[in-house]
Amino acid sequence: MTLASSVLSGDRYSFARLLTQVENNSAEGRRALTELFPHTGNAHLIGVTGAPGTGKSSLVNQLALHYRKSEGRRVGIVAVDPSSPFSGGAVLGDRVRMRDLSGDPHVFIRSMASRGSLGGLAQATAGVVQVFDAAGFDVILIETVGAGQAEVDIARLAHTTLVVEAPGLGDDIQAIKAGILEIADILVINKADRPGVENTERALKSTLELAHPMQHIFRHHGQYAPVTLPQKADAEVWIPPILRSISTDGTGIAELATAIARHAEYLRSSGDWVARERSRLEAELDILIRAALVRRFHESLAPGEFERVIDRMVNRELSPWEAVSALMDRKAESA
């Protein structure tokens, strides 16, 4: 029996072991991923991102509890922290979580800290999500800390992306970024019992209107304007809803789960599910190819060659662009 087939048969020990193999990018892990791949594509992958201090982790916690208790679905949580090379914070986060979720065999939490390059983390995250999917988890929550490109890359792996904000962080010009809103399917204002919640909501609304000007015009005038007509009928355009939640007591969690379900429905009815699935897989392939290209490039170099080129750069004998040519053209010759 292969590791992959043990995972498919529901063996929890094999499941945990495979996650480690995938994280370590071992040959066994890669083989198992290929064997499992035809069994993927059933889970709803939900990305959750937002700045530190927004209470993302406890929101994910509450969502997982809701899916378990109210809907009886199997839930996987992949908590990714690209900004930390240590796993300490993640472990602490897990301990906070475990109070509510421990003992339930249909919830599985995996924390992932960056142990090397960002590429490595995104690749490992994609692999771990595939294992959860093949193992029959219905909902997979992919949580990322922060709001940089790393999170955008990981968000590309999800069907539905939640962006979490909180009152009081929004008083800075830079706090609410249009770029992050672009990836949001649903906006959540967590810690909604704090002062300033109206300001945060107003700021999000006006940024949304900038990001979705056509839909805004549409709604505002209530009629079709031929020049600004989008490709799809009005009903099939998804405008990210703005929801409020208080993750410490569960307020707003059921409504959030409903909005997530509505988004999945929208994706299926509009045909966007297939498009998302395609761009998801394209993102996965892109991550793997970049890593393979860099690995093969370094393998193609003679020992010490890279260091000698850097030496010449330090001495200002070779510019960075000349260094690229020196290394890449040599590579082309030897190939």
Add this chain to the structure above:
Amino acid sequence: MTLASSVLSGDRYSFARLLTQVENNSAEGRRALTELFPHTGNAHLIGVTGAPGTGKSSLVNQLALHYRKSEGRRVGIVAVDPSSPFSGGAVLGDRVRMRDLSGDPHVFIRSMASRGSLGGLAQATAGVVQVFDAAGFDVILIETVGAGQAEVDIARLAHTTLVVEAPGLGDDIQAIKAGILEIADILVINKADRPGVENTERALKSTLELAHPMQHIFRHHGQYAPVTLPQKADAEVWIPPILRSISTDGTGIAELATAIARHAEYLRSSGDWVARERSRLEAELDILIRAALVRRFHESLAPGEFERVIDRMVNRELSPWEAVSALMDRKAESA
């Protein structure tokens, strides 16, 4: 006269034009960068990073004013926003800045928003910094929004890295990340007039002690412990200082400039300046090589080949790992 030599002769119009060429990665821009490269290596490159809401931009603003007024140095500011594909936020930030800094020909601000991949932004940032350096700016402040891998990559381009925190953001477990502290040469608690400044300082200190346990033991016991002896003498170990500032009124800015100067001195006296310069240039080369590898890979594919492979992945006929082999081995054959 080439564009590069016009820049070296101090022509501001050529300078601004070259920045645009470098941002667009044009052939002319690359040629000029190679011509300018022997003239680089004189500036002190200072990275400034931190979460949204910490007041980073006004801190950078104040530092620039200080360098101009108190030290008469020429200052370049490169404001990088990897989380936004739009330049709107950056433009707004500039306008706020311009009130204090406009009209001074020895300050130049360049805002960079991500217009494509992260790789493209880091590459453009490295190039823009080289242009500032060759053009004779003494201090170059490289400001990045957020705290993800993108910021770490861009921090790798600097000699000295400031990490900015603010009170009130630190009540979340995840708010102060050990990974970000790892890249910090100097920690700044900005908005230090806000309540909670003591808590933030305490949290930073204890995280620092985790990150630098040896130095901590050292200091604590005040004697050499052979087993935990670092490679360098005590005086040559840099322990990131924690400073307070209020960027709205300039409090703490002179002290910050002093700490930055001390760090540069430390780098030079310990021999770490050369090591930093080397790893800086290695980071630049790495960025360029990754971009070139991906470009050449896509050029090597037959039209539609990539899309056909994705189609087979969507149909679960080909796993991501099989897709990599299919595309890369085909590439090796045709090479």
